[in-house]
Amino acid sequence: MLSKLDTAQKPFYLLLSIQRWLSLVLNLIVAALTVLIVGAALALRKHVDPGLLGVALVMMIDLGQVLSELIQNWTLLETSLGAIARIKDFAESTPSEEKDLGVQVQEPTPEWPRHGEIVFADTSIACLSQEPFLFPGTIRQNADPLKMLASQDIISALQCVGVWNALLAHHDGDGEPVLDAKLNEKALSQGQKQLFCLARALLKKSKILLLDEPTSSLDTDTDARVQKVVRESFSDCTVIMVAHRIHTLLDFDRVVVLDSGRIIESGHPRELLGRPDGAFAKLLKLES
Numbered sequence: 001m002l003s004k005l006d007t008a009q010k011p012f013y014l015l016l017s018i019q020r021w022l023s024l025v026l027n028l029i030v031a032a033l034t035v036l037i038v039g040a041a042l043a044l045r046k047h048v049d050p051g052l053l054g055v056a057l058v059m060m061i062d063l064g065q066v067l068s069e070l071i072q073n074w075t076l077l078e079t080s081l082g083a084i085a086r087i088k089d090f091a092e093s094t095p096s097e098e099k100d101l102g103v104q105v106q107e108p109t110p111e112w113p114r115h116g117e118i119v120f121a122d123t124s125i126a127c128l129s130q131e132p133f134l135f136p137g138t139i140r141q142n143a144d145p146l147k148m149l150a151s152q153d154i155i156s157a158l159q160c161v162g163v164w165n166a167l168l169a170h171h172d173g174d175g176e177p178v179l180d181a182k183l184n185e186k187a188l189s190q191g192q193k194q195l196f197c198l199a200r201a202l203l204k205k206s207k208i209l210l211l212d213e214p215t216s217s218l219d220t221d222t223d224a225r226v227q228k229v230v231r232e233s234f235s236d237c238t239v240i241m242v243a244h245r246i247h248t249l250l251d252f253d254r255v256v257v258l259d260s261g262r263i264i265e266s267g268h269p270r271e272l273l274g275r276p277d278g279a280f281a282k283l284l285k286l287e288s
Contacts, residue, residue, distance in 0.1 A: 022068065022071060026064045026067050026068050027064050029064075030063050033060065034057070034060045037053075037056055037057065037060070041053050120208060123206070123207050123208055124204060124206040124207065124208070125209075125210060126201035126206035126208070126209050126210070127201070127209075127210045127211075127212070128194075128197055128198060128201055128209070128210070128211050128212070128214040129212045129213075129214070130212055130213045130214065130216050131217075132190070132193035132194045132196065132197045134183060134185055134193060134197070136182075136183075137182070138179065138180050138181060138182055139154075139167060139178065139179050139181060139182075139183045140154060140179040140180055141183075142183050142196070142200065143157065143158065143179075143196070143199060143203060144200075144203060145200075151176045151179055153203065154179060154199075154203065155176070155179070157200075157202045157203045158196070158199050160199065160202065161195040161196070161198050161199045161202070161225070161229055162195060162225055163188065163192050163195045163199065166187070166188060166192055167187070167188075170184065170187035190217060190218065191218045191222030191225075192222075194214060194215075194218060194226065195222065195225065195226065195229075198214070198226060198229055198230075202229070202234070206237065207236075207237055207238060208237060208238045208239075208240070209230070209234050209237050209239045209240070210240050210241075211230070211239065211240070211241035211242065212241075213242055213243055213244060214226060215227070215243075215245065216244065216245075223245070223248075227248055231251070239252070245287065246280070246284040246287050247284070247288075249269060250269050251269070252269060253268065254266070255267065255268070255269050255272060255280060257272075257279045257280050257283075259279065265278055265279050
């Protein structure tokens with residue numbers, strides 16, 4: 001193991017050695033130039049302005065560092081351009097695994113998809129994505145951006161998802177005044193931020209809820225809380241959810257399984273689980 005580490009560090013060691021040698025050579029060059037200037041000044045002391053000589057000697061102090069930085073930046077530029085050239089060569093000349101394995105890729109036609117549509121008419125939509133979105137402002141502004149709700153409604157929603165106590169503890173307050181305090185994202189964990197966004201969706205009172213893998217980066221307990229709130233507080237809503245955690249879909253009315261953008265299975269979860277060789281049943285088995 002140590003021998004491999006030693007081998008891996010050799011290029012770095014050589015780089016440091018070259019840089020030190022470069023620094024030494026440049027300093028020697030600057031020293032030689034300084035000696036020449038001083039010698040020329042002594043030989044021509046009757047014709048040299050002392051002020052200009054002083055300026056020249058002061059400039060020589062930084063000349064070595066300036067030359068070193070110039071050469072290092074030029075070397076870095078060459079290295080970066082070389083990396084781009086290697087990436088370009090790799091992309092153009094490396095054989096494709098798909099061709100080697102005989103994999104046939106079916107590209108969709110320009111008209112794809114020919115059928116299918118989702119139309120939302122005269123209704124509001126609430127969305128919850130993978131990454132929680134909180135913007136600078138107070139707790140009230142984040143929970144109710146349109147400023148249309150009463151304080152108690154906001155508090156009830158935050159209590160429903162389980163983040164109200166965390167906000168009270170951080171702001172060391174009680175009741176409505178906490179809502180007008182600045183929301184500090186660092187006071188909330190990743191899961192609590194997602195629960196806060198879920199409370200915002202709950203306050204919107206939409207009839208359609210879109211979920212894009214809202215629990216993909218959450219721990220098991222927070223995942224269970226999100227699922228509980230969705231099932232209890234959005235029971236009268238149409239919920240459309242994209243998910244890779246198959247167990248979260250078992251009580252949905254309909255499941256659509258996609259593979260490479262194509263529908264390979266569709267139906268009620270119990271119906272799909274009744275097919276042992278089906279994609280949905282296999283995914284659930286892999287997850288368990």
